[in-house]
Amino acid sequence: MCFKMDPTDDIKMIGKYIRLKTASRLIVASPPSHPSSNPPRHHQLSTAASTRPAGFVQVMTMEIKVLSFPADSPPLLVIAAAKLAGITIPTETSGSAPTFSFSNGSKLQGTYVLLRYIGRVGNFYGQNAYEAGEIDEWLDYTPVFSSGSEFENACTYVDKYLERRTFVVGHSLSIVDIAIWSALAGTGQRWDSLRKSKKYQNLVRWFNSLSAEYSDSLDEVTATYVSNRGLGKPTAAKSKEQQGVKGDVSEKGKAGSRPSFEVDLPDAEIGKVRLRFAPEPSGYLHIGHSKAALLNQYFAQRYQGQLIVRFDDTNPAKESNEFVDNLLKDIETLGIKYETVTYTSDYFPDLMEMAENLIRQGKAYVDDTPREQMQKERMDGIESKCRNNSIEENMKLWKEMIAGSERGLECCLRGKLDMQDPNKSLRDPVYYRCNPIPHHRIGSKYKVYPTYDFACPFVDAKEGITHALRSSEYHDRNAQYYRIQEDLGVRKVHIYEFSRLNMVYTLLSKRKLLWFVQNGKVDGWDDPRFPTVQGIVRRGLLVEALIQFILEQGASKNLNLMEWDKLWTINKKIIDPVCPRHTAVIEDRRVLLTLTDGPDKPFVRIIPRHKKYEGAGEKATTYTKRIWIDHADAQLISANEEITLMDWGNAIVKEISRDQDGNVTQLSGFLHLEGSVKTTKLKLTWLPETNELVNLTLVGFDYLITKKKLEEGEDFLDVLNPCTRFETAAIGDSNMRNLKRGEILQLERKGYFRCDVPFTRSSKPVVLFAIPDGRQQAVFK
Numbered sequence: 001m002c003f004k005m006d007p008t009d010d011i012k013m014i015g016k017y018i019r020l021k022t023a024s025r026l027i028v029a030s031p032p033s034h035p036s037s038n039p040p041r042h043h044q045l046s047t048a049a050s051t052r053p054a055g056f057v058q059v060m061t062m063e064i065k066v067l068s069f070p071a072d073s074p075p076l077l078v079i080a081a082a083k084l085a086g087i088t089i090p091t092e093t094s095g096s097a098p099t100f101s102f103s104n105g106s107k108l109q110g111t112y113v114l115l116r117y118i119g120r121v122g123n124f125y126g127q128n129a130y131e132a133g134e135i136d137e138w139l140d141y142t143p144v145f146s147s148g149s150e151f152e153n154a155c156t157y158v159d160k161y162l163e164r165r166t167f168v169v170g171h172s173l174s175i176v177d178i179a180i181w182s183a184l185a186g187t188g189q190r191w192d193s194l195r196k197s198k199k200y201q202n203l204v205r206w207f208n209s210l211s212a213e214y215s216d217s218l219d220e221v222t223a224t225y226v227s228n229r230g231l232g233k234p235t236a237a238k239s240k241e242q243q244g245v246k247g248d249v250s251e252k253g254k255a256g257s258r259p260s261f262e263v264d265l266p267d268a269e270i271g272k273v274r275l276r277f278a279p280e281p282s283g284y285l286h287i288g289h290s291k292a293a294l295l296n297q298y299f300a301q302r303y304q305g306q307l308i309v310r311f312d313d314t315n316p317a318k319e320s321n322e323f324v325d326n327l328l329k330d331i332e333t334l335g336i337k338y339e340t341v342t343y344t345s346d347y348f349p350d351l352m353e354m355a356e357n358l359i360r361q362g363k364a365y366v367d368d369t370p371r372e373q374m375q376k377e378r379m380d381g382i383e384s385k386c387r388n389n390s391i392e393e394n395m396k397l398w399k400e401m402i403a404g405s406e407r408g409l410e411c412c413l414r415g416k417l418d419m420q421d422p423n424k425s426l427r428d429p430v431y432y433r434c435n436p437i438p439h440h441r442i443g444s445k446y447k448v449y450p451t452y453d454f455a456c457p458f459v460d461a462k463e464g465i466t467h468a469l470r471s472s473e474y475h476d477r478n479a480q481y482y483r484i485q486e487d488l489g490v491r492k493v494h495i496y497e498f499s500r501l502n503m504v505y506t507l508l509s510k511r512k513l514l515w516f517v518q519n520g521k522v523d524g525w526d527d528p529r530f531p532t533v534q535g536i537v538r539r540g541l542l543v544e545a546l547i548q549f550i551l552e553q554g555a556s557k558n559l560n561l562m563e564w565d566k567l568w569t570i571n572k573k574i575i576d577p578v579c580p581r582h583t584a585v586i587e588d589r590r591v592l593l594t595l596t597d598g599p600d601k602p603f604v605r606i607i608p609r610h611k612k613y614e615g616a617g618e619k620a621t622t623y624t625k626r627i628w629i630d631h632a633d634a635q636l637i638s639a640n641e642e643i644t645l646m647d648w649g650n651a652i653v654k655e656i657s658r659d660q661d662g663n664v665t666q667l668s669g670f671l672h673l674e675g676s677v678k679t680t681k682l683k684l685t686w687l688p689e690t691n692e693l694v695n696l697t698l699v700g701f702d703y704l705i706t707k708k709k710l711e712e713g714e715d716f717l718d719v720l721n722p723c724t725r726f727e728t729a730a731i732g733d734s735n736m737r738n739l740k741r742g743e744i745l746q747l748e749r750k751g752y753f754r755c756d757v758p759f760t761r762s763s764k765p766v767v768l769f770a771i772p773d774g775r776q777q778a779v780f781k
Contacts, residue, residue, distance in 0.1 A: 063103040068094040075111045077182035083217035085122025119175035138176040145183035159203040273305030282318035283510035284525040284532040285330035291501040310342045316439040330533040366397035378427045404447030425480040461490035471500040505703035540754035540771030545571035569774030580609035580616040587729040589631035593667040598625035619735040624688040634664040644683040650675030692734035695765040700726040
């Protein structure tokens with residue numbers, strides 16, 4: 001059976017910036033054994049957890065007048081933490097321990113005392129009390145890096161600990177990351193030498209990620225305080241102009257450059273920014289929504305502000321509690337941290353009152369013009385016949401709308417703005433419509449509902465939102481947003497635009513995605529062919545890869561059409577070093593190879609599931625006289641050819657049996673284990689002839705449409721892909737009985753897969769979904 005995957009090219013990733021990675025894991029490894037310096041008990045709730053009262057993180061109320069420290073031992077971790085927190089602190093040298101002197105005469109002394117202080121005011125002390133306790137444990141351990149004899153033991157421990165982690169504690173930067181980074185950077189040439197070796201790959205990956213992510217701050221600190229010999233007296237840091245072009249690799253997003261999302265919100269103040277992620281509960285979260293959610297979280301964290309989730313539930317015809325529940329699930333999957341959840345429907349009474357006020361002020365009117373005619377009049381700048389109705393007539397019709405009467409159902413409420421404005425969004429937009437369908441939260445209480453355009457400016461102001469992040473497709477409606485806020489007499493909210501994320505061969509319209517669900521073209525909103533978060537995760541994408549991909553796009557306002565291959569390339573680079581290896585043989589025309597000198601009695605060896613990653617565990621491989629190989633491989637073998645059987649050794653094929661069409665049906669040969677694998681052309685996967693093999697269904701997917709990008713007005717139904725799911729029967733090694741749903745693996749020489757249906761009984765195959773690797777089409781041989 002043919003198998004077709006996403007057409008992809010090999011594309012190099014630009015940048016390594018990950019600010020909001022989640023702790024997605026392929027394998028939960030056992031905690032490593034601790035070195036002698038008593039590292040933290042990071043899998044248990046610490047008995048030494050902080051006893052600080054709840055709400056200890058607060059904005060600094062005292063100004064730090066000066067940081068003093070010995071000239072030959074600057075507290076690099078304190079200086080780096082202050083830089084990252086955006087706190088400017090004058091420094092001076094002294095003969096005493098590192099000390100903060102405050103403007104009111106108070107003092108704090110001691111490197112870790114000062115670090116904890118910066119952690120609290122800079123919001124680097126964890127997201128909850130438990131994480132704060134973990135941080136305290138780690139801070140008790142980090143001084144071991146200063147001990148020459150224990151330095152490499154500490155590196156070994158932390159390297160093992162960071163195997164599947166982006167940050168040391170939780171899912172965001174903390175003072176523990178800063179402390180360990182500073183301890184390594186502070187050794188100068190010693191750490192630089194270790195970075196070039198392959199001894200501490202996880203630790204180096206983590207160190208390089210932080211160095212690139214926060215390069216502006218950390219580069220300045222190391223340039224000033226660290227030499228090849230390690231920490232020393234401060235030196236004057238060179239400006240970017242002095243460093244020259246070589247040090248500014250720039251806007252192309254290359255490693256070491258400033259992240260493309262390092263932009264400023266207008267008039268934003270540290271500690272005073274309040275943002276909202278406001279999806280409509282009419283579908284599941286898709287990759288486009290993910291960009292909005294992650295950018296909101298990025299800015300909230302950057303400005304030490306707040307982020308809320310608000311459901312814009314103003315259209316009961318499209319919305320449901322199912323969508324609310326799954327949107328919250330998807331938000332959690334992305335690792336979005338929010339203060340609270342609100343609903344636009346919470347403000348329906350306020351919005352009704354505001355609408356009536358506008359009617360009484362002559363700033364809104366009720367219109368019974370048919371919808372198609374109204375749209376044409378707006379396009380042509382023609383005023384409605386109802387535009388100059390009296391306030392009394394408008395109030396009368398408004399009450400008919402509220403009652404949901406037959407007359408009211410003919411009407412809508414429109415803002416009286418400017419029908420001649422070149423910006424058509426200002427040509428008397430609709431504020432309220434009648435809708436007799438019950439609301440998913442409040443039932444049949446209302447018969448009229450506000451439009452998104454009317455509700456959003458009011459609720460943003462009401463909830464204290466300082467900056468509304470909107471995709472640039474709403475640009476023409478920004479003037480409408482501000483005009484409505486002006487007419488309502490509410491506080492102005494800043495709008496910050498970013499480009500919508502568009503993907504090739506992909507529909508992101510929830511209306512169009514709903515069509516596929518309702519017409520049975522997919523299995524549901526979590527179908528692997530869908531661009532929803534649940535769909536792409538089910539296909540095998542790690543959330544960590546999705547976050548990195550989206551944040552690399554940044555908050556740019558430039559429209560972009562992205563290839564999926566870049567996303568899958570990022571994903572491959574995360575999963576390949578850790579996912580276990582297994583073996584499968586395609587069922588169709590599989591060929592039996594008889595090894596005449598093979599074992600008369602089968603025997604078993606325990607071998608690693610991943611030769612370079614112990615955390616993947618082990619598997620049992622059975623060796624037998626007769627083995628199965630893929631028909632496509634058998635067709636490549638010549639008589640008397642020496643081949644390599646992977647995880648066994650070489651063999652020489654003596655006889656080849658074929659049917660009348662030339663297809664190989666059987667092979668025989670003998671082992672030649674002393675042969676060199678370097679001399680063979682064919683390195684083949686194989687399976688033993690036993691009754692313990694597992695039946696598999698390998699599933700691949702193609703795009704739902706056949707055109708990269710739909711033109712405006714083009715109907716997606718005209719470009720539907722008639723065949724988007726491909727299944728291939730196979731058999732797999734017996735160890736695959738232990739696969740869990742969601743586990744990612746590699747079938748050697750066939751590609752990466754995610755287990756969608758695990759083993760339950762022999763008659764029911766294990767279902768594996770093929771994961772694109774961003775480089776080549778998946779072919780099952």
